[in-house]
Amino acid sequence: MKKFINNVDDILIESLSGFAAAHADIVSLNLEPHFLTRKQKAENKVAIISGGGSGHEPLHSGYIGYGMLDAACPGHVFTSPSPDQMLAAAEAVHAGKGVLFIVKNYAGDVMNFEMAAEMLPFENATVLTSDDVAVENSTYTTGRRGVAGTVIVEKVVGSLAETGADLAACKALGDKVNSRTASMGVALTSCTVPAAGRPTFDIGDTELEMGVGIHGEPGRRREAMRNADAIVADLVAAILEDLKPTPGSESEVLLLVNGFAATPLMELYLLYNSASKLLQAHGLVISRSLVGNYTTALDMAGASITVTLLDDEIRQHWDSPVHTAALRWQC
Amino acid sequence: MKKFINNVDDILIESLSGFAAAHADIVSLNLEPHFLTRKQKAENKVAIISGGGSGHEPLHSGYIGYGMLDAACPGHVFTSPSPDQMLAAAEAVHAGKGVLFIVKNYAGDVMNFEMAAEMLPFENATVLTSDDVAVENSTYTTGRRGVAGTVIVEKVVGSLAETGADLAACKALGDKVNSRTASMGVALTSCTVPAAGRPTFDIGDTELEMGVGIHGEPGRRREAMRNADAIVADLVAAILEDLKPTPGSESEVLLLVNGFAATPLMELYLLYNSASKLLQAHGLVISRSLVGNYTTALDMAGASITVTLLDDEIRQHWDSPVHTAALRWQC
Amino acid sequence: MRTEFILEAIEAVNNALLNSEAELESLDREIGDGDHFINLKRGCAALLAMHDELAPLPPADALQRIGMKLLSTIGGASGPLFATFFTTLAKVEKAGNISSLTEIAAAFSASVEAIKQRGKAGAGEKTMLDTLIPVAETFGRLTAANAAPVEIFDAIQQAAEAGMLSTRDMIATKGRAAFLGERAIGHIDPGARSSQIIIHTIADLAKQQIG
Amino acid sequence: MRTEFILEAIEAVNNALLNSEAELESLDREIGDGDHFINLKRGCAALLAMHDELAPLPPADALQRIGMKLLSTIGGASGPLFATFFTTLAKVEKAGNISSLTEIAAAFSASVEAIKQRGKAGAGEKTMLDTLIPVAETFGRLTAANAAPVEIFDAIQQAAEAGMLSTRDMIATKGRAAFLGERAIGHIDPGARSSQIIIHTIADLAKQQIG
Numbered sequence A, B: 001m002k003k004f005i006n007n008v009d010d011i012l013i014e015s016l017s018g019f020a021a022a023h024a025d026i027v028s029l030n031l032e033p034h035f036l037t038r039k040q041k042a043e044n045k046v047a048i049i050s051g052g053g054s055g056h057e058p059l060h061s062g063y064i065g066y067g068m069l070d071a072a073c074p075g076h077v078f079t080s081p082s083p084d085q086m087l088a089a090a091e092a093v094h095a096g097k098g099v100l101f102i103v104k105n106y107a108g109d110v111m112n113f114e115m116a117a118e119m120l121p122f123e124n125a126t127v128l129t130s131d132d133v134a135v136e137n138s139t140y141t142t143g144r145r146g147v148a149g150t151v152i153v154e155k156v157v158g159s160l161a162e163t164g165a166d167l168a169a170c171k172a173l174g175d176k177v178n179s180r181t182a183s184m185g186v187a188l189t190s191c192t193v194p195a196a197g198r199p200t201f202d203i204g205d206t207e208l209e210m211g212v213g214i215h216g217e218p219g220r221r222r223e224a225m226r227n228a229d230a231i232v233a234d235l236v237a238a239i240l241e242d243l244k245p246t247p248g249s250e251s252e253v254l255l256l257v258n259g260f261a262a263t264p265l266m267e268l269y270l271l272y273n274s275a276s277k278l279l280q281a282h283g284l285v286i287s288r289s290l291v292g293n294y295t296t297a298l299d300m301a302g303a304s305i306t307v308t309l310l311d312d313e314i315r316q317h318w319d320s321p322v323h324t325a326a327l328r329w330q331c
Numbered sequence C, D: 001m002r003t004e005f006i007l008e009a010i011e012a013v014n015n016a017l018l019n020s021e022a023e024l025e026s027l028d029r030e031i032g033d034g035d036h037f038i039n040l041k042r043g044c045a046a047l048l049a050m051h052d053e054l055a056p057l058p059p060a061d062a063l064q065r066i067g068m069k070l071l072s073t074i075g076g077a078s079g080p081l082f083a084t085f086f087t088t089l090a091k092v093e094k095a096g097n098i099s100s101l102t103e104i105a106a107a108f109s110a111s112v113e114a115i116k117q118r119g120k121a122g123a124g125e126k127t128m129l130d131t132l133i134p135v136a137e138t139f140g141r142l143t144a145a146n147a148a149p150v151e152i153f154d155a156i157q158q159a160a161e162a163g164m165l166s167t168r169d170m171i172a173t174k175g176r177a178a179f180l181g182e183r184a185i186g187h188i189d190p191g192a193r194s195s196q197i198i199i200h201t202i203a204d205l206a207k208q209q210i211g
C-alpha cells in the first residue's frame, strides 16, 4: 500500500483539517465529535444533514454550503459515523424547521442515523438513498445500496430547503428523486482501506467487477475485461430496466458519469460518450450532465453511471445556485 | 493495461466527443483539425488559446469558457498538437485584438506553437509556462517544464483578457504569473500511455519518484517511500527555494494541491494540510486555495504542489468570474 | 454483575480480538468492506482507556458508559448493535442487580433481543445474531435446568462456535453481505466470528473464576 | 529526385520502423514519454495513405505535401522537425532539380541545417541531430571527394550508427530528456535511433537501386 499518509490513525483528522482549511470560506470543522457545517449558519430552513463513512470524498463534506447540505458527519474510512456526531451536528445547524437526514442505505448508516433520530430533540425525517441497481432488490429485504445518486438527492433537496419549504416537502422530494434515480458501477481495481493495508479484493489484469459497490463490495459478477462500449451497455441496460422510462417519450434525464477516484477524466468522458449515445438511442433526452469524481471509493479504478428521470421540479432544483467545495454554479 | 477504452486509436476522439456533449452549453468541438472553442464566440478581446498533449485533463479543454480560454488544441496522448490545429482555432476565435498562446515549455509544444505563430496572419504573442522546479534550471538550456501552474496562468490571463486589455498587457501578466509560480510533483505509480499499453516506468511498492513530470518523465531522484509530511517538506522546500518570498513578509500566496489522477481527494487534502502548515510556518499567508485533479498525467498516482506569490492584480484576476467545465465561480 | 469482572473481560476480549486480526480482517474483506476488525479494535482501545473511569462505578453505570462509548467509537453496523447490547444490559442491571447465572442468562437474552430489534434481524440472516441467538437459548435452557456452571459455559462456547460456523452456508439478508446474494455462500460472517470470539473469551474467564 | 523513389522509401521506412516498435518505444519510455514510435507510426501511416495523391506529383510538390502532412500528423517534438526537413528539401528541389549525389548531399545538409534552426539545437545535445549531422558531413565530404556511390552509402550508414550510439553517453540539453540531467546517461536517444533506422533503410534502398 502506497498512500500519502503520515499515520494510519491520523488520516481522517488530517484530511478533514486540510479540507476545512482549503475551504475555510465555506465550511467550519468541529472535532470530537467530528462534523462539518456551513461557515454561515442558514436561517429559517430545514437543516439538511448527511454523513457516512469517509473515503467517498467529495461526498459528503464537499457538498456542504449554500443550496445543498447544512452539515455532514464523516465516519472513519468506510465506517458509518456515530449518533453523537449527528446529534452535535443537528444541534449546530438546526434552524427551527426540523432536520432532514440524507442517509445511504447501509445497515451501519441506517442504524446510527436511526439512533440519532430517536434521541434528537427536534422534528426530523430521513431520506434513505438506494439507487444502486447492481443489487437485485427482490430477494433481499435489506434493499439496495445508496451510491452516487445520493449527490443528486442532496443537490435537489438542498435547493428546495433553501426556499423555506417544510420538512415534509423536503423529505417527499428526496424520496421522489431517489425513486427516479438508478446507478450501477464497475471496478477495474480494488480499493485499499488504509488501516487494512492491502486491497479489499484481488482482481486480475484481465478482469473487471461488474456492479461493484463504493466500498469495494463485490458486485453482480466477475467478468473478463471488455471494451468500454460493452461495459457501458450492461450498466445502462440495468439502469433502464430499473427506471423503465416510457419508450419514445423523449423523457429528459440527468446523466452522471462518476469516477471512483483512480480513473482519469479522459476515460470518464469516453464512458459519457458511450452512455449518452445509448440513452439517446433509447429515446431519452440528456438535458443535464455531470462527469467527474463525485462519489469515490478510496483509490479504486472504476466508474459508475447514474441516470435520474427529470421533471420540471427536479430540473429546477438541479439548476438552482449552489456553492459548495465540489459543486458550484450560478453563484 | 486496464482502461475504459474501445480502440486505442479512438480514445482521443471518443473522449473529446463525450466532453463536448457533456459541456455543450460551454464548448464546441471541431474535428480535423481537432480544436475546441467557447460556444459563444467572445468579441473584442484578445483570444487566449492553449493546447498540448492529451492525458492531462481537465487541462486544457476544461478551461475553455468565460474568464479563461477561448480555445484549446488537444494533441494525441502526451503529444503536442500540430500547427494546423492552432491556426484553425485562431481563425475561429480571433476577435480583432490578436491571439495569445499559452504554451507549456516542452520542445514539441514550443516548436509546434512557434510554427503556428509564424504562419498566423494575426498579431500574436506566446506565454511559455515553466513552473516545474524539479528541473534545476542552470545546467540545461531547455529551461523548466510547464506543469500545473499553467492553470493559474490561464485563469489570471483569461480574466484580464475579458476586460478588453491588449495583447501586450495579457502577455506581460502571463509572464508575471509564471515567474511568481513554482511547482513540484511526486509520483507513487507510473502512468500508462494507452498506445504503449504498459507503464512508462517501473516503480517498486516502497518507492516514490520525486520531481516527476506530468508525462511520467523521471524526476530528481528515486527514493524510498516516506510519510506525507516528509514528502511535502521536500516539495515545499524546493518551491520556496525557487520563489524566495521575503521572509516574514506575510506575503499572500495561492496554494494548489494538484492530483495526477489516481490519488484520492482524501489524500490530496491531507497533503494540503501538511503543505499549508509549512507555508504558514514560513510566514506566508495562504489566501487562495485549490485542491483537486487540475493537471493530470493519465492514470498516475501522485500529486504536485504549486505556490503562486499573489499581488493585488493577480488576486483580483484569480477571483473574477469564471465559467468553464473544470473551474467555475461567481457565475 | 461486578465491575471488576467487566474490566477483566474487556482486557481479555481485547487480547483475543487482537490475536484474530488477520482472520477477522479477511472475513470482512471477503463479504464486507474490510473494516470489522479495525472497528472492534477502536472500540476496545476506547474501553481500555476508560479503565480508571469505570473501575469505581457500579456495574449498571459502567455498562451504560461502555455502551455509549462503543456507540461513538465503533461506528459501522456493529457499533450500534454492540452499544444496544450494553445499554440494554445496563438497564436490566439497573432495574435489579443481576447476580445469579439465571439472571445473567435472562439479561443476556434481553440484550440479544434488543440487537434483533435494532437491526431488524433474526436468526439465519448471516449476522452476529447467528452466534448470539443460540448462545442466549443455550444459556437460558441450561440455567433453567440448573446445570453446573462449567457445563453451562462449555455448552455456550459450543453453541457459539456452531452458530458461527452455520453462517458459512447462508445467504446474507442483512448487513453489507446481503448485497452479494449467492456470492456470500462459503464465507463465515465476520460479525458472527467476532461475537463467537468474545463469547468464548468471556466464558473462559468465567470458568477460570469458578475453577 | 524521383517521386517514385520517395514513395518506395516511405514504404521501406515504414516497414523498418514497424520492426523496431519495441525498441523505439522502450527508448522513449526510458528518457522521454514513450510515444516516439507511435508518433512516427502515425506519420508513416498518413504518408502511405497519400500514395495515390503523391504518385503523379513532381518531387518538389510531393516533398512539400509530405512535410505538411508530417507536421499535422506526428505532433510532439519530432513532428515539426521532420516537417522542416521535408519542406526544406522541397524548397531546394523546387529551386532546381536535385539529381546528382552531390546535389542530394547539399540538399540533405540544408535540410539538417533547417532542423537545427527549428529546434535551436546542435551536435552533442542528445537528439536526432547526433545522427543527422555526421551523416550530412560524411555525405558532403565523400561526394566532394567523388567516392563511389556504394562506398558513400556504406559510410553514411556507419556515420549514422556511430552518431546514434554516441548519444548513449551524453547528457541531453534539448528535448524531453533534458529534464533528466545525469539520469539520461546510459540511454540512447529515441530520435537519434529512429533517424538512424530511417537513414540506414534509405541508404540500403539506394544501394539496391544502384547495384
Ligand SMILES: Nc1ncnc2c1ncn2[C@@H]1O[C@H](COP(=O)(O)OP(=O)(O)O)[C@@H](O)[C@H]1O
Pocket (backbone or CB within 6 Å): A078, A079, A080, A107, A108, A109, C028, C032, C033, C035, C036, C037, C039, C040, C075, C076, C077, C078, C079, C081, C115, C118, C119, C120, C121, C126, C127, C128, C129, C174, C175, C176, C189, C190, C191, C192
Ligand atoms: N442488521 C443487522 N443485525 C445484526 N448484525 C448485523 C446487521 N447488519 C450487520 N450486522 C453485523 O455487522 C457485521 C459487520 O460489522 P462492521 O464491519 O463493523 O460494519 P460495516 O458492515 O458497517 O462495515 C456483519 O458481519 C454482521 O455480523
Ligand SMILES: Nc1ncnc2c1ncn2[C@@H]1O[C@H](COP(=O)(O)OP(=O)(O)O)[C@@H](O)[C@H]1O
Pocket (backbone or CB within 6 Å): B078, B079, B080, B107, B108, B109, D028, D032, D033, D035, D036, D037, D039, D040, D075, D076, D077, D078, D079, D081, D115, D118, D119, D120, D121, D126, D127, D128, D129, D174, D175, D176, D189, D190, D191, D192
Ligand atoms: N530541439 C530539438 N532538436 C532536435 N531534436 C529534438 C529536439 N527536441 C527533441 N528532439 C528529438 O525528438 C525526439 C522525441 O520525439 P517524440 O517522442 O516524437 O516527441 P516528444 O518528445 O514531444 O514526445 C527526441 O528523442 C529527440 O531526438
Ligand SMILES: [Mg+2]
Pocket (backbone or CB within 6 Å): A053, A077, A078, A079, A080, A108, C033, C035, C036, C076, C077
Ligand atoms: Mg464499514
Ligand SMILES: [Mg+2]
Pocket (backbone or CB within 6 Å): B053, B077, B078, B079, B080, B108, D033, D035, D036, D076, D077
Ligand atoms: Mg510526446
Ligand SMILES: [Mg+2]
Pocket (backbone or CB within 6 Å): C028, C032, C033, C034, C035, C036, C076
Ligand atoms: Mg465492515
Ligand SMILES: [Mg+2]
Pocket (backbone or CB within 6 Å): D028, D032, D033, D034, D035, D036, D076
Ligand atoms: Mg516522446
